[in-house]
Amino acid sequence: MNSTILRTGSRVLLPLFLIASVLILLRGHNEPGGGFIGGLMAVIAVALHAIAAGPEAARAALRVEPLTIAGIGLLCAVAAGFWGIAAGGDFLTGVWPLLTTTPEGDKAGLPVGSVLLFDTGVYLTVLGAVSAILFALEDAVYAEGDD
Amino acid sequence: MPRVLTFLPAVLSALAALWFLGFASPVADGETLTWSRVWIEGLGIEVAFLIDGLALTFALMVTGIGALIFLYTAVYFKGHAKLPRLLVLLSLFAVSMLGLVLADDAITLFVFWELTTITSFLLVGFDHEKADARGKALQALIVTGLGGLALLAGLILLGFEAGTFRLSEINAMGGLTTAALYVPIVVLVLLGAFTKSAQFPFHFWLPGAMAAPTPVSAYLHSATMVKAGVYLVARLSPALGGTDLWIWSLTLFGAVTMIWASVLALKQIDLKLMLAYTTVMGLGALMMFLGGESRYATAAAATFLVVHALYKAALFLTVGLIDKGTGTRDVTRLGGLARAMPITMMIASIAALSMAGFPPLIGFIGKELKYEGALAVATEPLLVATAALLANAMMVACAGLVAVAPFWGKRGDTPKTPGDVSVWLWIGPAVLAALGLWFGLMPDTLARVVVNPVVDSIAPGTKDVELKLWHGINVPFLLSLATFALGIVLYRGRAEIRAALNRPGFGGMPAADVFEALLAAFKRFAAWTARTVQGGRMSVYLRVAFAMLALLVWGAHLVSPAETLPPPGQVALIPLAVTGLILAAGFVVLVTNSRLYGLTALGIVGAAIALIFVFFSAIDVAITQLLVEMLVVIILAVALVKLPAMPFQRHFRAGDALIATALGIGVAFVVAAVLTRPFDARITEFYEAASLPDAFGRNVVNVILVDFRALDTLGEVAVVLVAAIAAVAALTAGRKSRRGEGGE
Known part of the structure; x- marks a missing residue:
């Protein structure tokens, strides 16, 4: 699609969307959001860029092959599972290495650990997988295309 | 593989045979040995083994004949690239068969039963480059595999009816013949036994299985595996036997199989195929005598079991020797080999004399016992005796075809110049044939070690059966004389009989x-x-999926209808308006002629559903719904460019309308019905209470997704990735990848 307005706008919107998607990923534990929603948000940013500047430009912006991103995401999720085993629990048991127990028996510190790694994995898988489908579809359309 | 290793299976098998021989004396004295270990506790399933007369006889056959056949195989296929594979498969089979005959638990028995089916499949299809071998292997697998399924069902019913899966306990309890499920149990168990032991009308797979290498045929499809059905019938006859159903099924199917297979055997010109049909005949005879219900009939079966295994394995291996020595198994091309292959001739003659039932071989005693047993059977002595007489006469003719025709008379025209083979090849069949002679001269050993213990396992009683060469001139002896006379007549007229049987239109x-x-x-x-x-069309897939869903939903309604529908509650104005929006957008989708309008209207439906989620405070679901909706619109918009214009005139599709209406109304009913049930909030309360203290998150939905039920999410994420890979593969199929041009 050849639209100057869209192209110019997407250049500003793309980083904003991506930042928002990461924010949604991070806030998900306490507020609406999470890896799945964040990943979808990122895909929409990529899709917008692909429409505005063409799939090649969107691919270049991602820098990494989308299916590779998805694969890394799945690896992250699996790694989070094994982290749980390594910490002495079952597969996928949550581990929060930055938490400490206060003398009163409460927990203090930053609740960041295997669960966030898992959610990041979900985020990357959704981002990579849906982007891959989108690019492949656009390739298929434009390859035979008369654009 | 070092050559010496190829003899390892033979050595191990021989050692196992000696070990089992050690049990012969205690078992003959009436002892049974058991061993068991709990396997699946909740279902009462054990790995249980038992050694009694029946099990020991089979174990000795499996390991003893196995040792000789493994030796033969190692020499027969010397230097063959696939010899290790053959030996491994044969050893696996031997272990499976051993497990089958020693099992004392119905499920243990079934597992080993299936293992023999699978190893048999691999062995029949050993020459897997040949389409014929593959086809025959598959045929054997399907027939015996279907029988195996029937057997599994039968054994499970038997276990439920008896309250235990222990075969020895089932056999000891009695009274099963009056159980409610007796008839289905017998039918299913016999289906398993008849398919495995190639009884009419399932007999055809066994000759087909001759696609296997000769040693395999000798071992599996003659001496051991095909007898598994016989073993099963023998093993279960104390529990299931004695009724008209049991006796008549075994007698009739056995007799028909025996006669029909004998006729077909006379028709063959390939010696190996002929032996295969005589094996089917032997199996039929065994079934028939097991249905005899007297100790004499059972003794006839037990004796013939051993007799048959000895002479049949020997003859199969001999045919292998003839094949190796001359390059053919065609009986019409063989002749006059006695001078060139004297040792083979000797072995074949002894084994064939046993098969024909001439004294002083064990085959003679076996045949006399058969007639004695036939006259003692419970149902129709005359029918059984006549059938046995006819089949035995044809066996005499077949024995002549194997042991006389190839070796005497005019020198045949063979592809290779005939000559005897190495000692290691003929030692196996020679031992088997010699055993037949030895047992014939010393029948008391066989009676004490095998026949009476087997009879005790199957038909308990006190009077021991005696095996004797000379009984005096009695009815069985006269029948024997008649058998020889008829058999010799049949042999002399073999060419005419074969021509008549091979007439087009007959048998086949x-x-x-x-x-x-x-x-x-x-x-x-x-x-x-x-x-x-x-169908490969999206509309077909959707139609099938939605129609099935509608059937399911309505099926659930009709099976357990909701008692009451919830009272109509107050619905606020805004949700009502949103519902109206969904309806209007849906209507647009239905009637529009423009894909773009349709797409946009679908987007509105999705967004409006997201709004409804918001009304019920499901913010996460709403956001997800909205984002997915946006993506769907984007992706469809990309595809839209390439889609052909909509047909101008859209016709009304009544079938689709029906499916859509049925599904919509059905789902509405289900939702309404669900609301009438009391809501169980325990799970919700648990998550709400545990989310923050245990998982340090206040968003319960997300905590469930990434922590409490993270394994589910992991599975879903994996599915997303797999779906993406599949979609990319489908979309780029047949097209040059564009990755190289753009990207990095």
């Missing part, structure tokens, strides 16, 4: 043809289903 393999026709029909049905359900 109707059972195999029926099987192939059924299989072809099944394949056509499968193809039709695939074409109909997996």
Whole structure:
């Protein structure tokens, strides 16, 4: 699609969307959001860029092959599972290495650990997988295309 | 593989045989040995083994004959690239067969039963480059595999009816013949036994299995595996036997199999195929005598079991020697080999004399016992005796075809110049044939170690059966004389008989043809289903999926209808308006002629559903719904460019309308019905209470997704990735990848 307005706008919107998607990923534990929603948000940013500047430009912006991103995401999720085993629990048991127990028996510190790694994995898988489908579809359309 | 290793299976098998021989004395004194270990506790299933007379006899056959056959195989296929594979498969089979005959738990028995089916499949299809071998292997697998399924069902019913899966306990309890499920149990168990032991009308797979290498045929399809059905019938006859159903099924199927297989055997010109049919005949005879219900009939079966295994394995191996020595197994091309292959001739003659039932071989005693048993059977002594007489006479003729025709008379025209083979090849069949002679001269050993213990396992009683060469001139002896006379007449007229049997239109393999026709029909049905359900068009897939869903939903309604519908509650104005929006947008989708309008209207439906989620405070679900909706619109918009314009005139599709209406109303009913049930909030309360203290998150939905039920999410994420890979593969198929041009 050849639209100057869209192209110019997407250049500003793309980083904003991506930042928002990461924010949604991070806030998900306490507020609406999470890896799945964040990943979808990122895909929409990529899709917008692909429409505005063409799939090649969107691919270049991602820098990494989308299916590779998805694969890394799945690896992250699996790694989070094994982290749980390594910490002495079952597969996928949550581990929060930055938490400490206060003398009163409460927990203090930053609740960041295997669960966030898992959610990041979900985020990357959704981002990579849906982007891959989108690019492949656009390739298929434009390859035979008369654009 | 070092050559010496190829003899390892033979050595191990021989050692096992000696070990089992050690049990002979205690078992003959009436002891049984058991061993068991709990396997699946909740279901009462054990790995249980038992050694009694029946099990020991089979174990000795499996290991003893096995040792000789392994030796033969190692020499027969010396230097063959696939010899290690053959030996490994044969050893696996031997272990499976051993497990089968020693099992004292119905499920243990079934597992080993299936293992023999699978190893047999691999062995029949050993020459897997040949389409014929593959086809025959598959045929054997399908027939015996279907029988195995029936057997599994039968054994499970038996276990439920008896309250235990221990075969020895089931046999000891009695009274099963009056149980409610007795008839289905017998039918299913006999289906398993008849398919495995190649009884009419399932007999056709066994000659087909001759596609296997000769040692395999000798071992599996003659001496051991095909007797598994016989073993099963013998093992279960204390529990299931004694009724008219049991006796008549075994007698009739056994007799028909015996006669029909003998006739077909006379028809063959390939010696190996002929032996295969005589094996089917032997199996029929065993079944028939097991249905005899007297100790004499059972003793006839037990004796013939051993007799048959000895002479048949020996003859199969001899045919292998003839094949190796001359390059052919065609009986019409063989002749006058006695001078060139004297040792083979000797072995073949002794084994064949046993098969024909001449004194002083064990075969003679076996045949006398058969007549004695036939006259003692519970149902129809005359029918059984006549059938046995006819079949035995044809066996005499077949024995002549194997042991006389190839070795005497005019020198045949063979591909290779005949000559005897190495000692290691003929030692196996020689030992088997010699055993037949030895048992004939010393029948008391066989009676004490094998026959009476087996009879005690099957038909308990006190009077021991005596095996004697000379009984005096009595009815069985006269029948024997008649057998020889008739057999010799048949042998002399062999060419005419074969010509008559091979007349076009006679016999053939109707059972195999029926099987192939059924299989072809099944394949056509499968193809039709695939074409109909997996039509390759999106509209077909959707139609099938939604129609099935509608059926399910309505089925649930009709099976357990909701008692009451919830009272109509107050619905606020805004949700009502949103619902109206959904309806209006849906209507646009239905009637529009523009894909763009349709797409936009679908987007509105999705967004409005997201709004409804918001009304019920499901913010996460709403956000997800909205984002997915946006993506769907984007992706469809990309595809839209390439889609052809909508047909101008859209016709009304009544079938689709019906499916849509049925599904919509059905789902509405389900939702309404669900609301009438009291809501169980325990799970919700648990998550709400545990989310923050245990998982340090206040968003319960997300905590469930990434922590409490993270394994589910992991599975879903994996599915997303797999779906993406599949979609990319489908979209780039047949097209040059554009990755190289753009990207990095």
